Amino acid sequence: METASSSSLSVNFPQLTEFNLSELFLSRREAVAALSASAALPFLSGGLSPAFAQTTSADAQASALLDSIAENLLRQSPESATSLGIDKGEHIALRSQLGDRSGIGQQRLAQTLRGDLARANAIDVSALSHSVRTSVEVVRSAYANALEGFMQPYGDVAVGSWRNTPYVVIQNVGAYLDTPRFLDSEHQIATRDDADAYIARLKSYPEQLDNELGRVIMARYKGLIPPDFLLDKALKQLGQSLDGARRGGGLVESIERRTREKNISGNWAEQARAIVQQQVAPALERQIAELTLQRGLAKSDPGMWARKDGDGYYAWALKASTTTTMTPDEVHQMGLEELRALQARMDPILKSLGYTKGSVGERMQALGKDPRYKFSPGDKGRAEILAFINERLRIIRSKLPQMFNTMVKGNLEVRRLPPEEEPGAPGAYGGAGSIDGSIPGKFWINLRTTELHTKFDLPDLTHHEAIPGHVWQGEYANKLPLIRTLLSFNAYSEGWALYAQQLADEFGVYDDFPAGRLGYLQGIAFRACRLVVDTGLHAKRWSRQQAVDFFVNENGSKAEEVASEVDRYCSWPGQACGYKVGHTTINRQRDKAKAALGSRFDIKAFDDAVVLGGNVPMDVLAKNVDEYIAKARG
Incomplete structure (x- = not known):
């Protein structure tokens, strides 16, 4: 085991914050049920405030709720x-806090959701405008789904987000x-x-780590042990984090650098170093020990x-x-069918570039080895990649007025992932910034490693993660009511990002770059391969190597990239x-709109309908498109 800290650790688990045996053996179903029957939390609003009761508009009343x-x-x-940039004014206290990752914190969250779902379910949506009704439906869907997740025996539940996982601490x-x-x-x-708030949060960080540890131990007692290869990655990364904490590294350097840049006097680095070395490092050691x-005990x-x-x-x-009721078998078959259709589009482009022999996957592997599309190794290549991304962003920004009637800024910065996170992370990810910009x-x-990326697949990745993908879509969400900014749905978020990739192709960014179009289709x-592999791993008893081989053989993916991808599917x-x-x-919704509207179909109006309607489950997306069709018909 190559972890810098896995030996000579002395752990006194009973001293862990908010951790004790009664919590360890309390089932989550019992805890959620008990809490739902108990009195509401002080901040839950059980009735109508005077201002709320005096409101006469159904929309205004629902919006207030x-x-x-x-x-x-x-x-x-x-x-x-x-x-979101709203930790000020009435929310100023939140700037000094971190989320509660303890078992009790999870139970408290479930209680909040249960109470507020009951309030949302009590709203008469028939009297509401389309936009307000959509917001109510979003809350109902997100909260009901999350509460189903809290009835599972273990794991983290993403409330209106995407990272549901059975493992509280793992490689990602x-x-x-x-x-x-x-x-x-x-x-x-x-x-x-701001610096004081940073120190306050840093003081909470060891408690956060220990609270997670209590849940990790509880999961072990329930029989949940992650795969050995995921634990190997997690232990290596935790060892890197521990090394940094012992040195007084990144967390100390961050506040030291930024207070210096802003001429904020004080012993910030000394305070941070003491916390990190004396409290954070031991908490990391305890997680490593577990x-x-x-x-x-782990298996493969x-x-x-x-x-x-x-x-x-x-x-x-x-x-x-x-946000569907599709079975694993249905998802698996859908992936196989969509993969074949896409490969049929890739085949003639490959032939036009001189790649005529072998399967589509084999030819894409050969394309990936073409030196014309590679970046230099090391730091030189890293600089080339960042410059390349910024140039592709310039190109796609020039196309946006052809795609949307309603524009946002696309406020964005490109940053390298922290090196200690990179081994367990995907090739990239992105998201919008704060509401106020x-x-x-x-x-x-x-x-x-620069081998993760090529010049033919990086443009597509940029459109997915940044513009007009996640960053772009997130700015529209930031203009919606706060609850809509807080809640998202994986199928919409990622479906939109793939649709953004499609828009880039449809509006000509690859017209003079056929290899780039291949990169888009491969993306x-x-x-489509993910549908096959995820269900293969979790429902059809595939091995890890089977999953990696499927990507490499069928899609021509790079083995190093997909190994981390497969590991990600195992933990999410x-x-x-x-x-x-x-x-x-x-x-399918676009095809429906085209069929209904004929010559009155407008791609910019359709794209606006999808993105301005906000992040929604798939059934609500259909209602938003129906509303667009009705308005377009007049």
């Missing part, structure tokens, strides 16, 4: 307030990854108060079928990620299926 629900959810996720999940990145990139430091113990079976209660967990995770959206690019085919069951299901659904 939705605002109240948003406030309750925001209190459960202080980091979201910071990321856990405070050891999330909190340092958040503090460095999202927690802004412009004043002394995962090392679990590594000795990658899928949820091999875990206790895994079939039930996967059924819920697949439903949550696609003070924090730009991020396109995080994995640069652990879509990659998501079902999530990978939302992409193509969402993309196919958007296109």
